[in-house]
Amino acid sequence: MFAEMLAVTETCHTVHIDLGDRSYPIVIAADLLGQAATFAACPDAAQAVIVTNTTVQPLYAAQLQAALAGKYRQVHTVVLPDGEAHKDWQTLNLIFDGLLQQGCDRKTVLFALGGGVVGDMTGFAAASYMRGVPFVQVPTTLLSQVDSSVGGKTAINHPLGKNMIGAFYQPQLVVCDLATLDSLPQREVAAGLAEIIKYGPIADMAFFDWLEAHIDALRQRDRTALLQAVRRSVEIKAWVVGQDEKEAGLRAVLNFGHTFGHAIEAGMGYGNWLHGEGVGAGMVMAAHLSQALGLVDAAFVQRLTRLIERAGLPTRGAVLDAADNAGAYLAHMRVDKKAEAGEIRFVLIDGPGKAVVRAAPDALVRRVIDTCCAQGVGIQA
Amino acid sequence: MFAEMLAVTETCHTVHIDLGDRSYPIVIAADLLGQAATFAACPDAAQAVIVTNTTVQPLYAAQLQAALAGKYRQVHTVVLPDGEAHKDWQTLNLIFDGLLQQGCDRKTVLFALGGGVVGDMTGFAAASYMRGVPFVQVPTTLLSQVDSSVGGKTAINHPLGKNMIGAFYQPQLVVCDLATLDSLPQREVAAGLAEIIKYGPIADMAFFDWLEAHIDALRQRDRTALLQAVRRSVEIKAWVVGQDEKEAGLRAVLNFGHTFGHAIEAGMGYGNWLHGEGVGAGMVMAAHLSQALGLVDAAFVQRLTRLIERAGLPTRGAVLDAADNAGAYLAHMRVDKKAEAGEIRFVLIDGPGKAVVRAAPDALVRRVIDTCCAQGVGIQA
Structure with missing residues (x-):
């Protein structure tokens, strides 16, 4: 199916996310956010609020504001500080303050204009303001376009864990x-590619083949390649989420690379490693663990590692604690949301194209961590 | 139907709240919370967390802990400061801190042991912790037994508005x-009666007749009378919520007395007037507004006022601003969640036993406020 799809030269594509009365479309194309027509079917209301951050606001807020001006009597803007370090209650409260100071009612529509942090926070604000108002996502990073745009996960961080509070x-x-990807730093393009690469090993090795052929075009932001990569990632994620909206089982496979990756992000202090960078190194670690458990061979691990490297991502984990690095990883992973009663649930590759979620012996996990980590890697800013 | 029900002498009753896959039972009887059997059908998990406050903890936490000890390997307790003034993010965060410090996973069951504030905050914590964990309510006040136990509304306050952030x-x-009602201060019994009385004018005048006959027994905490009053209130609320879970329309009638009442609560500073006290005076004000609009006669207003007075509740609103009292009420009411684009939606009585939601001219609302308020009323502590 994916091979056929590639024969078509598209400039715009819509993926329909089917979740019963919570269904919605994802529209993918260049130059969408400045056009009133893009938002014609959005819910009616007196007020709209654009939530963005200090980096994205000067680039795109005026365009979006103009596109919405005909539909909403008032369009306010709330500008948050930029970065994962601000994905906390204090910053979330800036949104609530803005909504209440403007007298926004429960029909007010929130527009998340920015990356994953803005999307996650705006989504949680929308879920919680007056117990729920509608929201629209306008993701402006590759990572948020392929990842947080599907699945309805919203959250803020807690000092003791990432994404611990949300809806x-x-x-x-x-x-x-x-078009918003043109303004993205190269490091963030690579971080987005991590979540795209992920879909190969867990679900679709034909897509993985295609990625191997187009990774350079993607790094150069070729729009035809980007449209196909975003489209296919979103389709796979939508299919998985459609099976398991509330993450009871299958959906956990989307966290391939994330258990190790979250440990790196948390251990290094949020915002030092980008999420996608953690996932990049985390996928290599999870692949090694899969190999250690006899689920994949060394050739597969090498092939995955090579693509992650070509994407411009770290392929080795950071050293979180020089005295007991594996212990530091394990401590972080035990508070992961997938853990149950302290037992870490790893997303592993059970043969190329198929993921499985299971526990692993601590000794084996420690060996993989010792093999896959190196001092001073990963941060390429 | 209610008349027949009263012929039966019951000591225990279960009301089933029918919300599809979110259905749950409400069990009403004395001496339930110390019995393991009460919680036999609760979700299985390694850990349970009792959330309570400094007032309720010494009275009932040990009993509940003992009842849960056989079912859950670990039963933790989080003790919050008592009172509406603490229904904020900082206090909510004490619950998240406790859950994360204990390494609670996403199967952990939260038990809300206390009144409406504990229930609302524990419910919102459960809705948000790891994007949702199961919770059980053990309401220990009359108000929370008849009101916050049905409907799934959870929330915290924001400095600019009550219950503005929730799920x-x-x-x-x-x-x-x-049995927990035995330890309740008399003022809180009266506050609970306000929410019980509400169900007469909006839905069931036969119940209102019964309340007129049993108001003294209820104030004396006669358990047979309490069982019937709690049961009937919960039944009516369940019927309304079953029609309109997300408060799109009908459900708003449950806010009879609340638009004025919230203005009093907010204007006097949360915690100075009890919620039920605000609703008591608020119902009198809403009845006067209904009369001014020609929907009910003076005899009905008088009859309702008399029952509210006999329940031990204030029947006049507080003066929020000596210079422009009506203006102060209107300003508070315009940020009410029911308001749309700044227009206040009042719950009015459209003939005894039937509620309607509509706007009213400012001039008329001002006249009602001027008639129904008096300096220094309401606080009877």
């Missing part, structure tokens, strides 16, 4: 404007 | 232990 809450519409 | 989230089970 499952679906947007009304997601607008992936490929 | 619709249903419990697994509600346990209304009538």
Whole structure:
């Protein structure tokens, strides 16, 4: 199916996320966010609020504001500080303050304009403000276009854990404007590619083949390649989420690379490693663990590692604690949301193209961590 | 139907709240919370967390802990400061801190042991912790037994508005232990009666007749009378919520007295007037507004006022601003969640036993406020 798809030269594609009365479309194309037509089907209300951050606001807020001005009597903007380090209650409260100071009612529509942090926070604010108002996502990073745009996961961090406080809450519409990727730092393009690469080993090795052939085009932000990569990633994620909206089982496979990756992010202090960088190194570690358990061979691990490297991502984990590095990883992984009663649930590759979620002996995990980590890697800023 | 019900002498009753896959039972009887059997059907997990406050903890936490000890390997307790003034993010975060410090996973069951504030905060914590864990309500006040036990509304306050941040989230089970009402201050019994009286004018005048006959027994905490009053209130609320879980329309009638009442609560500073006291005076004000609009006659207003007075509740609103009292009420009411684009939606009585939600001219509302308020009323502590 994916091979056929590639024969078509598209400039715009819509993926329909089917979740019953919480269904919504994801529109993918260049130059969408400045057009009123993009938002014609959004819910009616007197007020709309654009939530963005200090980096994205000067680039795109005026365009979006203009596109919404005909539909909403008032369009306010709330500007948050940029970065994962601000994905906390204090910053979330800036959104609530803005909504209440403007007298926003429960029909007010929130527009998340920015990357994953803005999307996650705006989504949680929308889920919680007056117990729920509609929201629209306008993701402006590659990572958020392929990842947080599907699945309805919203959250903020707690000092003791990432994404610990949040809600499952679906947007009304997601607008992936490929033109916004032109302004993205190269490091963030690579971070987005980590979540795209992920879909190969867990679900679709034909897509993985295609990625091997197009990784350079993607790094160069070729729009035809980006449209196909975003489209296929979103399709696979939508299929998985459609099976398991609340993460009771299958959906956990989307966290391939994330258990190790979250440990790196948390251990290094949020914001030092990008999420996608943690996932990059984390996928290599999870692949090694899969190999140690006899699920994949060394050739597969090498092939995955090579693609992650070509994407510009770290392929080795950071050393979190020089005295007991494996212990530091294990401590972080035990508070992961997938853990149950202290037992870490790893997403492993059970043969190329198929993921499985299972526990692993501590001794084996320690060996993989010792093999896969190196001092001073990963940060390429 | 209610008349027939009263012929039966019951000591225990279960009301089933029918919300599809979010259905749950409300069990009403004395001496429930210390019995393991009460919680036999609760979700299995390694850990349970009792959330309570400094007032309720010494009275009932040990009993509940003992009842849960056989079912859960670990039973932790988080003790919050008591009172509406603490229904904020900082206090909510004490719950998240406790859950994370104890390494609680996403199967952990939260038990809300206390009044409406504990229930609302525990419910919101359960809705948000790891994007949702199961919770059980053990309401220990009359108000929370008849009101916050049904409907799935959870929330915290924001400095600019009451219950502005929250979620619709249903419990697994509600346990209304009538024995816990013995420890309740008389002022809080009266506050609970306000929410019980409400169901007469909006839905069931036969119940209102019964309340007129049993108001003294209820104030004396006669358990037979309490069982019937709690049961009927919960039944009516369940019927309304079953029609309109997310408060799109009908459910708003449950806010009879609340628009004025919230203005009093907010204007006097949360915690100075009890919620039920605000609703008591608020119902009198809403009845006067209904009369001014020609929907009910003076005899009905008088009859309702008399029952509210006999319950031990204030029947006049507080003066929020000596210079422009009506203006102060209107300003508070315009940020009410029911308001739309700044227009206040009042719950009015459209003939005894039937509620309607509509706007009213400012001039008329001002006249009602001027008639119904008096300096220094309401606080009877």
